[in-house]
Amino acid sequence: MKQHRKVALPRYGEYNCALKYIVEQGFETECILPPPLSRRTEDLGARNSPDLVCTPFKTTLGSMIEALEAGADTIIMVHGACRLNYFGELQEQILRDLGYHFDFINLSLFNTGKKRDILRALRAINPRRSMIRAGRSLYEAARMVEHLDDTTSFYYQNCGFDPTGQYRKIYWRFISDMYAAQSLPDIQEGYRNAVRAFEDVALSKPPDPIRIGIIGDYYTVMDPFSNLEIEQKLADMGVEVHRLMNITNDMLRNSNKNKQAKIREFSEFSMGASSTTDIWQAQNFAERNFDGLIQVKSACCMPETDIMPVLANLSQDYKIPVLYLTYDSQTSDVGLMTRLEAFYDMVEMRRKVTL
Amino acid sequence: MSEQKMPMIGIPRAMLYYRYGPLWERFFQVLGVSTLLSPPSSRGILEAGARLAPDESCLSLKMLMGHVETLIGRCNCIFIPRYSNYGYTELFCTRYEGIYDQARNIFRSSGQRFITCNIDAQNGFPEAKAFEQFGVELGFTAKESRRAWREASRALEQRKKAEDRSQKELAGKPGIKVLAAGHSYILSDPYLGKPILDNLDAAGVVTLRADALEPETARKACARFSPTCRWIVSEEIVGGVLLWKEKADGIILVSAFPCGPDSMTNELLIRRIRGVPILTLVLDAQSGMAGIETRIESFLDIIRFQKGAMV
Ligand code: SF4
Numbered sequence: 001m002k003q004h005r006k007v008a009l010p011r012y013g014e015y016n017c018a019l020k021y022i023v024e025q026g027f028e029t030e031c032i033l034p035p036p037l038s039r040r041t042e043d044l045g046a047r048n049s050p051d052l053v054c055t056p057f058k059t060t061l062g063s064m065i066e067a068l069e070a071g072a073d074t075i076i077m078v079h080g081a082c083r084l085n086y087f088g089e090l091q092e093q094i095l096r097d098l099g100y101h102f103d104f105i106n107l108s109l110f111n112t113g114k115k116r117d118i119l120r121a122l123r124a125i126n127p128r129r130s131m132i133r134a135g136r137s138l139y140e141a142a143r144m145v146e147h148l149d150d151t152t153s154f155y156y157q158n159c160g161f162d163p164t165g166q167y168r169k170i171y172w173r174f175i176s177d178m179y180a181a182q183s184l185p186d187i188q189e190g191y192r193n194a195v196r197a198f199e200d201v202a203l204s205k206p207p208d209p210i211r212i213g214i215i216g217d218y219y220t221v222m223d224p225f226s227n228l229e230i231e232q233k234l235a236d237m238g239v240e241v242h243r244l245m246n247i248t249n250d251m252l253r254n255s256n257k258n259k260q261a262k263i264r265e266f267s268e269f270s271m272g273a274s275s276t277t278d279i280w281q282a283q284n285f286a287e288r289n290f291d292g293l294i295q296v297k298s299a300c301c302m303p304e305t306d307i308m309p310v311l312a313n314l315s316q317d318y319k320i321p322v323l324y325l326t327y328d329s330q331t332s333d334v335g336l337m338t339r340l341e342a343f344y345d346m347v348e349m350r351r352k353v354t355l
Numbered sequence: 356m357s358e359q360k361m362p363m364i365g366i367p368r369a370m371l372y373y374r375y376g377p378l379w380e381r382f383f384q385v386l387g388v389s390t391l392l393s394p395p396s397s398r399g400i401l402e403a404g405a406r407l408a409p410d411e412s413c414l415s416l417k418m419l420m421g422h423v424e425t426l427i428g429r430c431n432c433i434f435i436p437r438y439s440n441y442g443y444t445e446l447f448c449t450r451y452e453g454i455y456d457q458a459r460n461i462f463r464s465s466g467q468r469f470i471t472c473n474i475d476a477q478n479g480f481p482e483a484k485a486f487e488q489f490g491v492e493l494g495f496t497a498k499e500s501r502r503a504w505r506e507a508s509r510a511l512e513q514r515k516k517a518e519d520r521s522q523k524e525l526a527g528k529p530g531i532k533v534l535a536a537g538h539s540y541i542l543s544d545p546y547l548g549k550p551i552l553d554n555l556d557a558a559g560v561v562t563l564r565a566d567a568l569e570p571e572t573a574r575k576a577c578a579r580f581s582p583t584c585r586w587i588v589s590e591e592i593v594g595g596v597l598l599w600k601e602k603a604d605g606i607i608l609v610s611a612f613p614c615g616p617d618s619m620t621n622e623l624l625i626r627r628i629r630g631v632p633i634l635t636l637v638l639d640a641q642s643g644m645a646g647i648e649t650r651i652e653s654f655l656d657i658i659r660f661q662k663g664a665m666v
Contacts, residue, residue: 050618050619050621050622051618052612052613052614052617052618052637053618053619053622054615079583081449082449082615083615083616083619085446085583085585086583086584086585086616086619086620088583089581089582089583089584089623090619090622090623093623093626093627094626097626106583108583109582109583111444112443112444113443113444266456266460267456267460268455268456268459268471269437269439269452269455269456269471269473269475270439270452271449271452271453271456271457272449272450272452272453273449275453299411300411300613300615300618302413302448302449302450302615303449303453305409305411305412306409306412306416306449306450306453306457307453307457308409309408309409309457309460309461310456310457310460312460313460313463326411
């Protein structure tokens with residue numbers, strides 16, 4: 001076991017601030033942040049991955065390579081639904097075949113449904129640290145994630161109506177505060193500052209703005225680089241952008257235990273991974289009379305593909321237009337912009353007709 | 356046809372039918388429920404399925420939806436069981452979880468009834484209990500359903516044993532041996548995998564199959580080789596490859612475009628297995644057998660060359 005590790009996790013939206021917090025504060029271990037995702041990350045990942053694997057696999061692999069280049073000697077990979085359980089094992093093999101030397105902590109190995117395996121996973125990261133400290137850092141990081149998600153939701157619902165450009169600055173200052181936070185008070189203060197600063201900006205928002213709801217797979221919809229900043233692009237067109245899909249809603253708060261029952265007409269059982277949450281959210285947006293829905297999914301994503309017939313029926317029943325977007329490494333900014341503009345025009349036109 | 360005259364249950368001859376067919380059929384038979392099996396796969400069925408299913412679906416799902424279509428209006432309800440898991444770390448491809456609801460949505464306007472049996476051990480429905488509940492839903496007593504299930508699972512076990520036996524016989528034969536690895540609903544499908552197997556036959560090659568092996572033995576082999584692989588079916592295929600590869604002169608990995616689990620397990624196999632030539636064939640809805648024959652031919656040439664060089 002190494003005395004001094006340099007730990008990295010692949011990039012995932014801005015959630016790395018919370019992951020960094022756990023590694024540093026909970027395990028008192030150095031955390032290497034991989035560089036922000038870029039075309040290079042994507043190319044590195046795509047070049048070394050099997051073709052038909054979903055884009056998040058490729059992107060996280062690329063980010064691991066960049067983390068190793070940046071000096072990390074230990075990589076931690078998370079697990080989750082669908083193929084994600086298997087990401088780690090294959091990614092480790094690919095990295096070793098590329099000739100990298102490193103320790104790999106694959107949390108999927110410990111994901112057996114037994115509590116003691118969770119403890120084993122924590123020990124693998126740093127055996128000398130107290131479990132109480134680790135537990136507390138998990139709790140505090142969860143608060144950070146909640147603040148991050150709440151702030152992000154608020155930001156994209158409103159930034160399109162800020163004529164001053166202040167919103168963007170406040171948001172990014174908040175993000176960098178989260179990366180710098182070393183204690184719960186730091187987290188709370190960063191959050192309070194952002195809330196206060198937002199309040200000071202006068203928005204010019206119409207009483208009934210165009211509202212679009214976004215759903216999609218766990219990675220692509222939450223990672224602005226992967227979805228080519230779809231939320232910012234829509235907001236800049238003057239749209240109130242809503243995305244319920246985030247870690248807070250789906251994992252921490254889980255306030256809707258009866259989602260499946262509410263959507264049973266469309267889907268009696270879970271159709272895998274993000275499906276139930278997505279369908280429920282789509283229905284929720286539709287019931288609240290949103291102007292449109294956008295499904296953001298990675299190429300080759302199974303559950304998101306499988307729910308497309310459900311979304312089609314939902315769209316018909318609620319008379320809500322749906323834009324289906326599939327992202328792979330070929331998807332371009334320009335191409336996306338064209339489709340978003342066309343969708344926006346259509347949605348705006350429908351309003352005029354129905355008025 | 357009047358409601359009464361129609362068979363009770365329609366069964367699509369696709370996807371998990373190739374794995375659990377004997378079990379389902381025996382279950383219905385013991386209970387005295389009439390069934391209608393969709394016709395063998397054909398180009399027409401696949402094309403219909405490709406039209407109905409989302410574009411980006413895998414070939415197997417498209418084929419399934421094509422089979423469902425042939426049953427619409429010809430039976431009281433169409434049976435699409437939902438195989439989700441056998442336990443916390445014993446999972447199936449997420450696609451199997453969604454096919455029942457997906458079919459309900461795709462064929463919503465037809466008014467066709469669908470029925471499922473929900474196998475979800477994580478939520479209290481291991482296979483035996485799921486089928487008991489299913490039997491009760493069909494109007495039988497719990498006891499009758501349990502009996503039917505017992506007989507049905509025995510039927511499946513017997514078939515597995517027979518496959519395992521004939522496989523061992525094949526392995527003892529002389530001549531060049533090729534190990535075909537893929538989902539049984541690909542390899543055994545008369546329109547998808549069968550032409551490949553026929554091709555190998557015609558070339559005078561003995562074809563072993565990775566999916567014809569006692570499941571428990573195969574999964575154990577896979578667990579050592581790839582501990583985080585948790586798709587039961589993929590584990591069996593990977594395990595089959597590991598256990599038969601010594602006997603084979605070459606391995607052909609056959610998969611459906613764009614199969615989620617295969618995209619990963621096949622990559623791992625290619626990276627970790629040394630010393631046996633491997634050919635990967637990915638079947639999709641458009642290209643059919645074109646090009647595949649030549650690839651098999653040159654693969655066999657390589658094998659023959661290697662064998663010749665060794666003698
Ligand atoms: S295992 Fe592959 S081929 Fe089978 S349903 Fe899943 S994605 Fe399709």
